[in-house]
Amino acid sequence: MKKVALTACPKTEQRAALDALTSELISIKDMVKLAGRRALARFEPTPEFKPVPVVPRMSSAHRYTTTKLVPAQVLAKLHGAVNPLGLKSDTEMLRGQYEPLFWAELDAIIAELQARKG
Structure with missing residues (x-):
């Protein structure tokens, strides 16, 4: 087992909804953190390479x-397959495997x- 850093950024198309939901009690950072944690709980890495989606x-x-x-x-x-x-x-x-899960969780939140x- 090897510890790997995982990163994800919200898509710019999610920005307006995140801004609209921001309040004194809930920040964008909180929503991002929750999405990241939920995505990490679902994430099962596979040996099938998925390229990082090209989106703003x-x-x-x-x-x-986070790490996993x-x-x-x-x-x-x-x-061996792509590097x-x-x-x-x-x-x-x-x-490319983790970030789409993160986006789906952020959309759900x-x-x-x-x-x-x-």
Whole structure:
């Protein structure tokens, strides 16, 4: 097992909804943190490489960062398949798998909070 840093940034298209839900009690940072934790709980790394989606993201000030223990065999297969020069990090190998989960969880949180707000 190897500890790998995982990062995710909200998409810029999520910004308006996040801003609308921000209050004295709930910040964008809180919503991002909750989405990151939920995504991490669901995240099961696989040896199938998924490229990082090319979408506009909010600034790194809103980035969620965490770590996960990943089987070394999974990382070895990913690097062997798409990193022949050994230049890419373990984080890069997994971001395309993790970030879409993060976005889905953030969308779910936005929907939950909008429903509460009524």
